[in-house]
Amino acid sequence: QQQVKQSPQSLIVQKGGISIINCAYENTAFDYFPWYQQFPGKGPALLIAIRPDVSEKKEGRFTISFNKSAKQFSLHIMDSQPGDSATYFCAASFTGFQKLVFGTGTRLLVSP
Amino acid sequence: NAGVTQTPKFRVLKTGQSMTLLCAQDMNHEYMYWYRQDPGMGLRLIHYSVGEGTTAKGEVPDGYNVSRLKKQNFLLGLESAAPSQTSVYFCASSYFPNTEAFFGQGTRLTVV
Numbered sequence: 001q002q003q004v005k006q007s008p009q010s011l012i013v014q015k016g017g018i019s020i021i022n023c024a025y026e027n028t029a030f031d032y033f034p035w036y037q038q039f040p041g042k043g044p045a046l047l048i049a050i051r052p053d054v055s056e057k058k059e060g061r062f063t064i065s066f067n068k069s070a071k072q073f074s075l076h077i078m079d080s081q082p083g084d085s086a087t088y089f090c091a092a093s094f095t096g097f098q099k100l101v102f103g104t105g106t107r108l109l110v111s112p
Numbered sequence: 113n114a115g116v117t118q119t120p121k122f123r124v125l126k127t128g129q130s131m132t133l134l135c136a137q138d139m140n141h142e143y144m145y146w147y148r149q150d151p152g153m154g155l156r157l158i159h160y161s162v163g164e165g166t167t168a169k170g171e172v173p174d175g176y177n178v179s180r181l182k183k184q185n186f187l188l189g190l191e192s193a194a195p196s197q198t199s200v201y202f203c204a205s206s207y208f209p210n211t212e213a214f215f216g217q218g219t220r221l222t223v224v
Contacts, residue, residue, distance in 0.1 A: 032210035043215030093210040100209050104154035
């Protein structure tokens with residue numbers, strides 16, 4: 001119930017392509033869905049987050065798409081660049097819940 | 113503004129030894145978390161705290177203890193280290209679970 005399932009585990013995209021990472025959840029109480037980006041040797045850092053009152057949020061080349069009825073949300077990276085190569089984690093929480101639940105991560109490699 | 117600081121950054125322990133990992137945050141956050149990161153398993157919550165003097169178990173608490181005597185510090189202890197505790201440990205803090213979480217740089221622990 002409190003899990004967030006993330007796919008794929010790894011992804012290789014050519015420079016300029018679109019990277020898509022998907023997450024699914026079961027608990028309909030979740031109302032906060034962030035994505036974190038982690039570079040090797042560093043801690044994760046917040047990339048972008050969405051709340052379910054909107055179906056899409058865009059920040060530069062990064063977009064979250066949210067499908068409440070399907071209980072899914074995804075991260076789209078447009079015009080992917082080698083500097084985007086990192087591990088990406090989706091997560092979920094809700095007001096009154098004391099934790100942030102993470103997906104298992106996606107290792108993205110953008111080839112030059 | 114230092115954010116979240118973890119010490120030490122690296123440590124090698126022999127089986128059965130004990131150690132304490134220190135996490136310090138300067139953002140006046142109520143919530144603090146300890147995660148471990150292992151390949152293919154994402155970020156798994158060990159213990160967390162919702163305020164000074166409080167602690168609670170996460171999903172993988174066995175073999176670890178924590179204390180939060182001061183609001184800005186969250187300590188993770190290993191009383192008798194085991195090779196299965198070889199991992200990268202991350203501390204994080206946030207105002208609430210459904211707001212941005214800030215991570216430290218991580219501690220790479222090897223138990224031999």
